[in-house]
Amino acid sequence: MSQTMITFRMDQELKKSMEQTCADMGLTMTAAFTIFAKKVVRERRIPFEVTAGPAAQPAPDVSSASSAPFDTVSNAVETCGKNPLSSLTAPDYNH
Numbered sequence: 189m190s191q192t193m194i195t196f197r198m199d200q201e202l203k204k205s206m207e208q209t210c211a212d213m214g215l216t217m218t219a220a221f222t223i224f225a226k227k228v229v230r231e232r233r234i235p236f237e238v239t240a241g242p243a244a245q246p247a248p249d250v251s252s253a254s255s256a257p258f259d260t261v262s263n264a265v266e267t268c269g270k271n272p273l274s275s276l277t278a279p280d281y282n283h
Contacts, residue, residue: 194221 198206203217210220227235 206220207217210217213220215223224235
């Protein structure tokens with residue numbers, strides 16, 4: 189298989205961290221990006237969620253919460269503070 193060189197810019201600290209993380213997994217950055225590229229081509233999608241939404245919020249502390257089940261969905265939503273299904277959307281396979 190013929191190979192080609194790809195060049196792109198990345199923050200220097202991010203590159204160092206990426207190199208170390210790859211090394212910790214026994215990979216080179218080239219191997220990691222090749223794995224990524226093959227997965228994108230095979231699945232025809234970015235293999236992780238890319239959003240422009242707000243940063244993820246930490247999970248609420250539930251250590252002191254009651255372990256009793258909720259009697260209604262409304263009660264669960266009110267108690268938890270957010271509908272866990274509200275952010276779900278169906279995938280768009282047309283793009």
